[in-house]
Every structure is written in structure tokens, then in C-alpha cells.
Amino acid sequence: MKYTEKPKTLKQLRVEIETGATKATDLANSYFERIERINPDLNVYLQLSKDRALEQAERVDGLAAKGDPLPVLAGIPVGIKDVMVVKGIPSTAGSRILKDYRPPYDAPAVARLEAAGAVVLGKLNCDEFAMGSSNENSAYGPVRNPVDTERVPGGSSGGSAAAVAANMAVATLGSDTGGSIRQPASFCGVVGVLPTWGRVSRYGLIAFASSLDRIGPFAGNVRDAATMLGVIAGFDPKDATSLDAPVDDYAAECDKPVEGMRIGVPAEYFGEGLDPEVRSAIEDGIAKLKAAGCTIKPVSLPNTKYAIPTYYLVATAEASANLARFDGVRYGYRSPSSENLAGMYRHSREEGFGAEVKRRIMLGTYALSAGYYDAYYLKAQQVRRLLAEEFQRAFADVDAIVTPTAPTPAFKLGEKTGDPLAMYLADIYTVTASLAGICGVTVPCGTTKAGLPVGMQVLASHLREGTAFRVACAVESAE
Amino acid sequence: MADQVTVEVVARVAELANLELTQEETVAMVRDLNSILGYVAQLSELDTSDVEPLAQVTELMQAGGGRLREDAVTPSLDRAAVMSQAPETDGTFFKVPKVIER
Numbered sequence: 001m002k003y004t005e006k007p008k009t010l011k012q013l014r015v016e017i018e019t020g021a022t023k024a025t026d027l028a029n030s031y032f033e034r035i036e037r038i039n040p041d042l043n044v045y046l047q048l049s050k051d052r053a054l055e056q057a058e059r060v061d062g063l064a065a066k067g068d069p070l071p072v073l074a075g076i077p078v079g080i081k082d083v084m085v086v087k088g089i090p091s092t093a094g095s096r097i098l099k100d101y102r103p104p105y106d107a108p109a110v111a112r113l114e115a116a117g118a119v120v121l122g123k124l125n126c127d128e129f130a131m132g133s134s135n136e137n138s139a140y141g142p143v144r145n146p147v148d149t150e151r152v153p154g155g156s157s158g159g160s161a162a163a164v165a166a167n168m169a170v171a172t173l174g175s176d177t178g179g180s181i182r183q184p185a186s187f188c189g190v191v192g193v194l195p196t197w198g199r200v201s202r203y204g205l206i207a208f209a210s211s212l213d214r215i216g217p218f219a220g221n222v223r224d225a226a227t228m229l230g231v232i233a234g235f236d237p238k239d240a241t242s243l244d245a246p247v248d249d250y251a252a253e254c255d256k257p258v259e260g261m262r263i264g265v266p267a268e269y270f271g272e273g274l275d276p277e278v279r280s281a282i283e284d285g286i287a288k289l290k291a292a293g294c295t296i297k298p299v300s301l302p303n304t305k306y307a308i309p310t311y312y313l314v315a316t317a318e319a320s321a322n323l324a325r326f327d328g329v330r331y332g333y334r335s336p337s338s339e340n341l342a343g344m345y346r347h348s349r350e351e352g353f354g355a356e357v358k359r360r361i362m363l364g365t366y367a368l369s370a371g372y373y374d375a376y377y378l379k380a381q382q383v384r385r386l387l388a389e390e391f392q393r394a395f396a397d398v399d400a401i402v403t404p405t406a407p408t409p410a411f412k413l414g415e416k417t418g419d420p421l422a423m424y425l426a427d428i429y430t431v432t433a434s435l436a437g438i439c440g441v442t443v444p445c446g447t448t449k450a451g452l453p454v455g456m457q458v459l460a461s462h463l464r465e466g467t468a469f470r471v472a473c474a475v476e477s478a479e
Numbered sequence: 480m481a482d483q484v485t486v487e488v489v490a491r492v493a494e495l496a497n498l499e500l501t502q503e504e505t506v507a508m509v510r511d512l513n514s515i516l517g518y519v520a521q522l523s524e525l526d527t528s529d530v531e532p533l534a535q536v537t538e539l540m541q542a543g544g545g546r547l548r549e550d551a552v553t554p555s556l557d558r559a560a561v562m563s564q565a566p567e568t569d570g571t572f573f574k575v576p577k578v579i580e581r
Contacts, residue, residue, distance in 0.1 A: 102563070102564060103564075104557060104560035104561050104563075104564070105556055197535070197536050197537075198540075210535075211536070237548055243537075243540065303525070305521075306521065306522055306525060309518060309519035309520075309521060309522050310522065312515065313522075324497070328566055329566070329573050329575055330565055330573055331565065331566075333566070334566035334567070338576050340577055340578070340580065341575050341576050341577070341578045342497075344575065344576050346497050346498060346499040347499060349497055349498050350498055350499045353498075355504070358498060358504065359508065359511055359512075361496050362493065362498070362512060363515060365492050365495050365496040366488075366492050366512065366516075369495060375523075379523075379527060380519075381532030381533055381534055382527035382530040382531070382532050382533075383522055383527060383530075384532070385531060385533035386525070386527070386530060388533060388539060392539065420511050420514070420515065421515055424515075436536065436539075437536030437537075437539060437540070462539060462540040
């Protein structure tokens with residue numbers, strides 16, 4: 001079954017709400033109706049926040065009725081990946097261990113959206129603690145791809161990508177640690193943004209791997225994704241690693257020409273394992289950039305093949321430390337069979353975590369344990385520097401680098417669940433940018449013969465989100 | 480290379496990680512960890528003897544950030560709201576099962 005429907009653009013909706021042609025409350029209600037109708041088939045939303053949404057929509061309608069100036073996202077229905085906390089609304093991170101957890105505060109990324117007038121419809125399904133590439137690791141069941149419900153939406157932000165693809169929200173927030181925004185955007189045929197590490201506050205993002213985790217938006221088109229990022233980006237004193245750098249007018253980048261821009265193409269991203277149809281779609285996209293006046297240059301990223309092993313050591317080591325907080329004491333699940341404190345920790349974690357989360361905690365704990373630290377964790381941090389420096393050298397010669405986002409289009413449910421390593425390789429083109437901290441945008445770039453979306457990954461150097469948006473807009477308008 | 484992760488190793492790591500794996504999970508974990516570690520072993524091909532480890536990327540950017548905040552007292556989260564989420568509490572403290580056996 002197919003459930004795809006393109007959301008209206010922010011610009012269209014703004015005009016409708018400003019002129020009173022559409023009321024924000026009616027818009028929110030029409031989204032809730034659509035969600036209630038198709039969510040049983042797609043499993044995109046885990047939780048709806050109706051009261052909060054309608055209260056906000058009424059505020060927007062009040063402003064519009066008085067003719068007051070409306071904030072940039074006034075009345076726009078959005079969804080939030082369940083790894084971000086929203087005050088009083090169950091926030092589970094897709095895990096049994098946080099079932100029914102009602103956070104006592106809002107993540108600033110969510111608060112900034114609401115301050116800009118957005119209407120939060122609810123919380124979106126995802127892989128447990130954002131660990132996965134297919135959304136099959138959610139304790140609340142997999143999300144199905146709106147393009148083809150026999151296929152996965154990608155992960156871990158599968159719900160966030162599918163919500164936009166099926167018009168169950170106009171835009172959404174996801175998180176990306178190793179590809180968790182870009183890969184599902186590619187699989188579902190929507191735009192997904194990986195901001196520079198530190199660009200968006202991580203406060204209130206339930207931590208997976210802190211040196212890699214980022215919050216970023218999904219939308220139906222590049223300009224709207226850029227507008228969303230402009231709202232959530234910026235310094236936040238509550239996140240010590242948040243960057244104190246000015247936030248550019250990202251949406252305005254879509255009006256700038258790409259003529260004369262230097263676009264790098266790394267051969268390492270077009271080698272063995274790349275699906276031929278994905279390759280040809282991306283090559284067509286590159287030809288369109290050339291036709292638009294870009295200079296296409298080969299760039300060399302020879303250590304790319306070491307990125308997956310590096311990523312899975314760094315990410316799991318950090319995860320093993322971050323997930324130590326789930327022990328049945330302060331929040332979340334506590335096992336009833338706990339005769340003493342140590343037993344309570346172990347049973348709560350054993351019963352609360354799913355298989356992939358346990359696997360990553362185990363791998364990370366092993367990589368950090370005495371005798372193995374130098375060989376694994378330290379080694380991975382050293383290779384991480386090599387990978388980051390390789391990108392810095394490449395960006396001395398080019399403005400942006402374009403690659404496939406994923407080696408294949410969306411695969412079938414169950415296809416890779418038996419083999420963790422095969423699942424990890426789904427992230428082969430996304431993890432390097434994660435390790436380097438650079439930014440990027442995944443933009444739809446053709447489809448396969450079977451009609452499955454292909455996404456191009458446009459990467460740019462630290463804090464050059466504007467550059468990535470400009471190139472992505474050119475790819476989109478040539479579609 | 481011979482498999483380096485045995486049932487004993489898994490048991491020891493599980494104890495470090497405060498996990499109590501079932502028999503079935505242990506068998507799967509031995510298999511999966513060996514498969515993944517076999518794959519990551521390719522990192523040893525790279526000579527990194529002169530490379531400084533990179534723990535996070537702020538140092539690579541010409542941007543403010545990564546600094547410590549002032550050590551000042553600021554309002555914290557509402558205690559009642561926080562405690563309402565605890566599995567067991569008396570309203571002020573978290574309650575846990577007995578720690579010391581006598």
C-alpha cells in the first residue's frame with residue numbers, strides 16, 4: 001500500500017492562515033483525523049498531544065483574528081521524534097524502559113518551534129534509543145514506509161521521515177548520530193538535515209552518543225527544512241557544547257545561484273556495494289548540477305572504508321556510558337523482582353532494554369574495558385581524527401561534496417534483522433560526516449524503476465549549512 | 480583470527496554493564512560480538528602512532544562553544560514534577576531496595 005502525500009509548503013500555509021482562509025485549529029484537527037485514519041497501518045506516531053496542540057493553534061488563530069504579526073511557523077503542524085523530551089507528554093525513546101515516562105521539561109529545540117508558533121501534534125516512533133537503521137528496533141513495533149508498506153522507512157528517525165512522506169505532519173524533528181536523519185529521508189523521499197555538531201542544542205535529547213548526536217529537521221522541500229533549522233539553531237547555555245555562532249538566513253540560500261560552485265565527488269562513495277539504480281540516479285543529479293553551472297571535481301577520501309568500524313566503536317562506547325543512567329532509580333522501569341540494589345539494576349536493565357541496545361552496551365563496555373581500551377576505543381578516536389582531517393583537506397578545494405545517502409533504496413522489513421553487521425553497513429555513506437562533525441542535507445534525487453526514492457547527500461564543512469542548502473535546492477529544482 | 484569473545488568474556492562484560500543476559504542472549508552475544516569485532520579489526524591496518532585521538536569536534540571549528548558556564552546557583556527543575564516519575568519515592572528521596580546485607 002502507498003500512503004504518500006506531499007504536505008503544503010510553509011509559504012502556502014502561511015498565506016492561508018494569515019488571510020484566515022485556514023484556521024490553525026482546523027488544520028491541526030485535519031491532521032489528527034488523517035493520523036487516526038492511517039496511523040494503524042504505518043505506526044508513525046507513538047503518542048498524540050492533542051490538548052497542547054489545540055491550545056497552541058487557538059493562540060495562533062487569536063493572533064490572526066486580531067491581524068497581529070504571526071511568527072514564522074504560526075500554526076504549522078509538526079511532529080517530534082520520541083528521543084526528545086516534551087513536558088508532560090510520554091517520551092519513551094522507543095524503549096520499554098521509558099514506557100509512560102512524562103518528562104518534567106521541554107527540549108529547547110521543541111520549545112523554540114513552539115515559540116515560533118508551531119503546533120506539536122505528537123511523538124514519533126523511532127529505533128530504541130535511536131539505535132538502528134530500519135526502525136525495526138522500536139519496542140512499540142516497526143514503522144512502515146509510506147512509499148511501500150512492505151519496506152522499512154529507514155532509521156533511526158523512521159517515524160519522523162515517514163510522517164512527512166505521508167503528510168502526517170508538515171515538518172518534523174529527528175536526531176542523527178550515524179545517519180539517522182539522512183538515511184530515512186532518503187528511504188522515504190523527503191528532505192532531512194544534519195546540522196553541524198553543536199549547531200542545535202542537545203539539551204533534552206535523550207543521549208545515545210554525545211560526541212555524535214544531533215537534532216535536525218525533516219520537511220517536504222529544502223526551503224522548508226532550511227526555515228525549520230533557522231528556528232531551532234543557535235546557542236543554548238544548557239548545552240555546554242552548543243556553538244556560539246550566528247545563525248544564517250538558511251532559507252534565503254535557496255534564492256542564490258549555484259553557478260560557479262565547486263562540487264566534489266568522492267570515488268570511495270561509488271564503489272562496490274552501491275546499487276546500480278541508486279548510482280545512476282545520483283549520477284543524473286550530478287549531471288544536473290553541472291548543467292546548472294557547477295564545477296564537478298573528483299575528491300579523495302581514502303580512509304572512508306574505516307568509518308563504519310570507527311563509528312561503531314565510538315558510538316557504542318559513548319552509549320554504554322550514557323545508558324548507565326537507566327537503572328530503575330530515578331525514572332522509567334523498575335523490575336518488580338529485585339531482592340537487593342544490584343539485582344534491581346540488572347533486572348530492570350535486562351527487562352527494559354531490547355536486543356540491539358544490549359548488543360551496543362556490551363560492545364561499548366568491551367571496547368572501554370581494561371586491556372581493550374587502547375586497541376579499540378583509543379584507536380577509533382585516532383582514526384576519527386584522520387577521517388575528519390580528510391574532509392577538511394577536501395573542503396579546501398570544493399564547496400560541497402555530493403554522494404549517495406545510502407547504498408540501496410529502502411529494503412524490506414525483516415531483510416536485515418538477523419545480521420547486525422549487515423544492518424550497520426546500511427550507514428556506510430553517512431557515518432563519516434557524523435564522525436567529522438560536518439553538516440549536510442539529504443534531498444530526493446530520482447527514483448528506482450520500482451518507484452523507490454533515492455536521496456542525494458550534500459555535505460558541507462562545519463557551519464556551512466547555507467552551502468549545503470543551496471546545492472540541495474538546485475538538485476531539487478532540477479528534479 | 481580466533482574468536483576472542485567467549486561465554487566467559489560475555490559474562491564478565493555483562494557484569495560490568497549491569498546486564499543479566501539469559502542463556503539464549505549470551506549465545507547470540509558471543510556470535511554477534513565476534514562478528515562485529517572481526518570486522519573492526521581492519522582498523523589495525525592503519526598506522527596511528529603519531530595521531531592524537533579526537534574525542535569530539537569543537538576544536539576543528541572556528542566558533543565559540545565548548546566552554547564551561549559560570550559556577551552559579553540557578554533554579555533547578557521542580558522537585559514534585561521530577562519525583563512524580565520515580566518508581567518509588569517518599570516525595571523527597573528516591574527509595575531503592577536494601578543495599579547492605581546483614
